[in-house]
Amino acid sequence: MGxxxxxxxxxxxxxxxxxxxxxxxxxxxxxxxxxxALAGDRPISPAVVEVLxxxxxxxxxxxxxxxxxxxxxxSGDLGTDFRGRPVLDTIERTLPVTIRLTLVAxxxxxxxxxxxxxxxxxxxxxxxxxxxxxxxxxxxSIPILVLAFIAQLxxxxxxxxxxxxxxxxxxxxxxxxxxxxASGSLAYVARLTRTSVAENLRxxxxxxxxxxxxxxxxxxxxxxxxxxxxxxxxxxxxxxxxLLGGAIVTxxxxxxxxxxxxxxxxxxxQEGAVVVGIVTLMVFFFIFFNLxxxxxxxxxxxxxxxx
Amino acid sequence: xxxxxxxxxxxxxxxxTPLLEVDDLHVEFRQRSGVVHAxxxxxxxxxxxxxxxxxxxxxxxxxxxxxxxxxxxxxxPAVIRGGIRFExxxxxxxSAEDQRKIRGPGISMIFQDALSSLNxxxxxxxxxxxxxxxxxxxxxxxxxxxxxELMDRVRIPAxxxxxxxxxxxxxxxxxxxxxxxMAIALDPRILIADEPTTALDVTVQAQVMDxxxxxxxxxxMGLILITHDLGVVNEVADDVAVMYxxxxxxxGTVDDVFTDAAHPYTDGLMKSVPxxxxxxxxxxxxxxxxxxxxxxxxxxxxxxRCSHRRLGAAAAPGxxxxxxxxxxxxxxxxxxxxxxxxxxxxxx
Ligand SMILES: Nc1ncnc2c1ncn2[C@@H]1O[C@H](COP(=O)(O)OP(=O)(O)OP(=O)(O)O)[C@@H](O)[C@H]1O
Ligand code: SF4
Ligand SMILES: [Mg+2]
Numbered sequence: 108m109g110x111x112x113x114x115x116x117x118x119x120x121x122x123x124x125x126x127x128x129x130x131x132x133x134x135x136x137x138x139x140x141x142x143x144a145l146a147g148d149r150p151i152s153p154a155v156v157e158v159l160x161x162x163x164x165x166x167x168x169x170x171x172x173x174x175x176x177x178x179x180x181x182s183g184d185l186g187t188d189f190r191g192r193p194v195l196d197t198i199e200r201t202l203p204v205t206i207r208l209t210l211v212a213x214x215x216x217x218x219x220x221x222x223x224x225x226x227x228x229x230x231x232x233x234x235x236x237x238x239x240x241x242x243x244x245x246x247x248s249i250p251i252l253v254l255a256f257i258a259q260l261x262x263x264x265x266x267x268x269x270x271x272x273x274x275x276x277x278x279x280x281x282x283x284x285x286x287x288x289a290s291g292s293l294a295y296v297a298r299l300t301r302t303s304v305a306e307n308l309r310x311x312x313x314x315x316x317x318x319x320x321x322x323x324x325x326x327x328x329x330x331x332x333x334x335x336x337x338x339x340x341x342x343x344x345x346x347x348x349x350l351l352g353g354a355i356v357t358x359x360x361x362x363x364x365x366x367x368x369x370x371x372x373x374x375x376x377q378e379g380a381v382v383v384g385i386v387t388l389m390v391f392f393f394i395f396f397n398l399x400x401x402x403x404x405x406x407x408x409x410x411x412x413x414x
Numbered sequence: 415x416x417x418x419x420x421x422x423x424x425x426x427x428x429x430x431t432p433l434l435e436v437d438d439l440h441v442e443f444r445q446r447s448g449v450v451h452a453x454x455x456x457x458x459x460x461x462x463x464x465x466x467x468x469x470x471x472x473x474x475x476x477x478x479x480x481x482x483x484x485x486x487x488x489x490x491p492a493v494i495r496g497g498i499r500f501e502x503x504x505x506x507x508x509s510a511e512d513q514r515k516i517r518g519p520g521i522s523m524i525f526q527d528a529l530s531s532l533n534x535x536x537x538x539x540x541x542x543x544x545x546x547x548x549x550x551x552x553x554x555x556x557x558x559x560x561x562x563e564l565m566d567r568v569r570i571p572a573x574x575x576x577x578x579x580x581x582x583x584x585x586x587x588x589x590x591x592x593x594x595x596m597a598i599a600l601d602p603r604i605l606i607a608d609e610p611t612t613a614l615d616v617t618v619q620a621q622v623m624d625x626x627x628x629x630x631x632x633x634x635m636g637l638i639l640i641t642h643d644l645g646v647v648n649e650v651a652d653d654v655a656v657m658y659x660x661x662x663x664x665x666g667t668v669d670d671v672f673t674d675a676a677h678p679y680t681d682g683l684m685k686s687v688p689x690x691x692x693x694x695x696x697x698x699x700x701x702x703x704x705x706x707x708x709x710x711x712x713x714x715x716x717x718x719r720c721s722h723r724r725l726g727a728a729a730a731p732g733x734x735x736x737x738x739x740x741x742x743x744x745x746x747x748x749x750x751x752x753x754x755x756x757x758x759x760x761x762x
Contacts, residue, residue: 311530317486318525319596320517321548334535409580410534 108405111413115398122394127387128173134379135169159189176383186380188373194384197369202388205365207278208358209350211285212292217343220293224300224339225332231305239301243294255287255360272362284361288354292346296339303335310334337407341400348396352389433603433636434460434483434521437497441475441482441660444491448708452478454660455496457742460604460636465627467639467647467668469683470657471704476640479657480606484523485513501603518549522602526609528589532581538565538592539577545599564595568625587618591625598629605630606638611646619643623650644683648672656680659705659715662742666749676751676760678722713737714753722755730754 160166167175179186185194227236246254262283263271270280307313308331316330354367362368366385373381405411441453453475460466468476481487482494485505498505500520505513525531533541542564543557552560558577565573568591581589590610597605607626611619627650630637639651647654647668654671656664656679664677675681682700702719705711713736717723723735732738733754745756753759 311525311527312533314481314486315525315531315593315596316533318484318517318523319545319548320514320519321544322514325548330533334533337535408535409537410582 108402108413112398112402115401119391119394119398123387123391124177126390127176127383130383130386131173131176131379132169134377134382135172176380185384188378188381194380197381198366198384198388201364201366201369204363205351205354205358205367208281208284208288208354208363208365209347211278211281212289212350213343213347215286215289216293216296216346219289220296221300221336221339224297225304225335227297227301228304228308228335229327231301236301239297243297246290246294251287251291251356252360254290255284255357258283258287259360281363284357284363287361288350288357292343292350296343299342300335300339303338304331307331307335337404340407341404344400344403345397348393351392351396432459432461433501435497435499436479436483437499439479439482439496439498440494441478441487442493444493450707451710452660452707453482454710456657456660456662458655458662458665460638462603462636463630463634464653465630465637465639465651467641467651467654468657469641469644469647469654472642473704473707474657475660475707476657477608478660480523480608480638480640484517484521484606485510486517486523515549518545518602519600520602521604521606522597522600523606523608524590524593524597524610526612528586528593528613529581531593532589534581537578537580538584541581542592542596542599545596549600560599561595564599565592568592568595568598568629570595585618586614587622590614590622594622594625594629598633598635601633602635604636604638606640608640609642610639612642619646626650644672656683659710660707661715661752662750663716663753664749664751665742670746670749674760676745676749676756677716677753678720678759679716680751681759711736712739714740722753722759724755 165172176186183195185198187193188197223235223239227233227239230236249257259271262268269283271283273280310331312334313326313330316326321330352367354363354365355371356367357363358365358367359371366388370382370385370389372378373385401413405413436456436458439453439456440451443450443452456475456479458466468480470476478487478492482492483498483505487494494506496506500516505516532538536544539558539561542561543552543554546552546557546560547554562573562577565577570576570588570591576584581592584592590613594610605626610626611622614622623646626637626639629635639646641647651668654664654666654668655662656671656677658679664671664675664680666676671680672684675684679700686700700719705715705718711718713734714720714723717725717735720735724730725734725736729735729738733740735754738754740752740754742750742752745751745753746760751759
């Protein structure tokens with residue numbers, strides 16, 4: 108197992124190199140002039156343009172620019188944006204917001220999704236089961252942007268329960284965006300749990316558990332849920348990685364200064380270094396949590412061994 | 415079987431003590447597509463130390479009747495009627511909680527496929543030990559010690575080393591031993607073995623059957639052995655009940671029934687024995703299909719396939735095979751069969 112993890116961790120390096128190069132190339136290929144974009148409508152002197160172009164190697168070919176970027180990376184320098192602020196500082200400022208948002212979303216996804224799925228799976232075709240089926244269908248069929256506006260309108264403006272934008276209210280401000288961000292995965296977790304529980308309830312070993320004279324609660328918790336939750340837990344694990352990178356819409360709509368909104372703004376203003384840094388980080392999260400999931404799988408299911 | 419209930423000094427029940435009485439047991443499954451009549455009036459008794467084999471084609475209701483006795487059928491969809499008395503107490507009228515407490519120390523069951531019947535995510539020691547933790551309130555450590563003892567008792571080599579292994583790490587025969595260890599953990603009075611060896615190699619089958627017989631001799635438990643395998647019945651069972659379409663169609667001692675069947679269906683089974691061995695155990699004995707349990711033929715359920723049947727004018731009064739249901743009746747001393755013409759069949 109240890110060797111397997113080490114091998115997988117080593118594999119992350121070439122993947123990240125490849126990913127960052129691809130992103131770099133895409134940013135490089137973006138039409139338009141980032142320095143003009145920086146200046147906006149104000150006039151800008153040719154001398155300044157020249158200095159900036161020189162500083163950011165903008166006239167060099169792609170591979171030279173990328174090489175310069177890599178050299179910086181090795182010394183822990185992610186470069187600076189056109190205003191001279193280090194990208195690392197930008198990440199340090201925005202990442203905590205995204206992490207908090209992701210935590211809240213995962214919490215909703217795990218708690219609500221699991222409880223709904225377990226209850227639906229235990230009493231299939233019951234009232235709760237149908238409620239879960241209908242509500243999850245509705246949730247997944249509404250685009251997240253629409254869902255966000257509905258949530259803001261209903262819970263934020265009409266009912267006034269939760270703040271609809273910004274981080275001034277601390278954790279409280281993360282409730283609505285967390286719920287919106289989690290919605291799709293939440294519905295999926297509920298469905299996955301329901302199917303898995305219903306399937307496991309019919310398993311031969313559950314019949315054995317009953318033949319052993321175990322109390323019903325133990326038959327369900329120890330012999331049904333434990334097995335049913337393996338695919339669910341691993342899905343949630345992998346979803347942490349996706350949510351950390353998938354918060355662009357949510358952060359923008361709810362005006363949360365996280366890495367998602369930052370990358371969105373940076374693409375518009377053609378801040379290449381910021382985009383490359385943040386997107387590479389997102390790719391890293393994604394790969395890392397997939398590794399966590401694979402390890403988790405082996406921990407939860409003794410039939411799976413990697414050595 | 416009306417012997418008084420007696421117990422020897424060692425606490426081992428004396429042979430012949432009635433343990434289980436199944437009385438006119440019916441099980442049906444109510445489905446949207448109709449009612450499946452899986453068990454239709456099964457009655458038998460089991461005494462301590464006795465081995466009763468239940469024989470019959472696939473779908474004849476062997477497993478369902480056993481699971482009704484265990485109390486592990488979901489109701490609904492199953493509807494159970496009749497009486498199931500364990501040591502004189504009716505299991506069907508007692509509370510679910512009382513019934514649960516009988517599973518394990520009172521009646522225990524092992525299943526055909528040990529791999530799917532054991533939980534893949536717990537070690538075998540944990541699963542065996544669970545019996546002591548739940549029913550006896552044992553500590554984890556104590557339960558594990560007991561599990562090793564039991565694994566030794568069912569002759570699993572290197573039990574102490576293997577107690578933390580998982581089911582998938584064992585061979586088929588060893589897994590079935592784990593199931594047996596779990597089932598006998600609390601010294602049950604009755605063990606129901608539902609095709610315990612069908613999934614195993616022939617040599618391993620014999621070892622597992624020997625183990626079951628030895629355990630029965632040690633503990634005096636009653637054994638209900640559900641099987642397709644006539645050879646196994648012949649070797650280990652005292653009595654045999656033959657099931658067809660959810661009914662017992664013939665019952666008697668193994669010697670009697672195997673020497674001279676009283677029901678045409680049993681007769682057909684016996685005659686198919688060489689064929690059975692060639693095909694590896696599954697019975698395909700008699701022409702025609704087993705009946706659809708949602709629409710069992712009237713009269714004698716076996717009549718569409720029976721070579722002895724008498725229909726219309728050929729039948730004796732009240733013994734028309736397609737309209738008159740043959741009751742299970744005494745046809746010779748110690749012999750019961752559900753056929754209008756058993757006396758003739760016996761003569762064949
Ligand atoms: N939960 C259920 N719902 C509906 N029908 C069922 C259910 N369980 C069993 N049956 C039906 O009851 C009938 C008897 O099944 P049972 O398992 O007792 O047969 P069996 O004699 O054990 O056969 P086999 O030798 O194949 O194990 C079958 O036709 C089966 O389809
Ligand atoms: S009652 Fe008739 S049909 Fe049924 S087994 Fe006997 S002879 Fe055959
Ligand atoms: Mg069966």
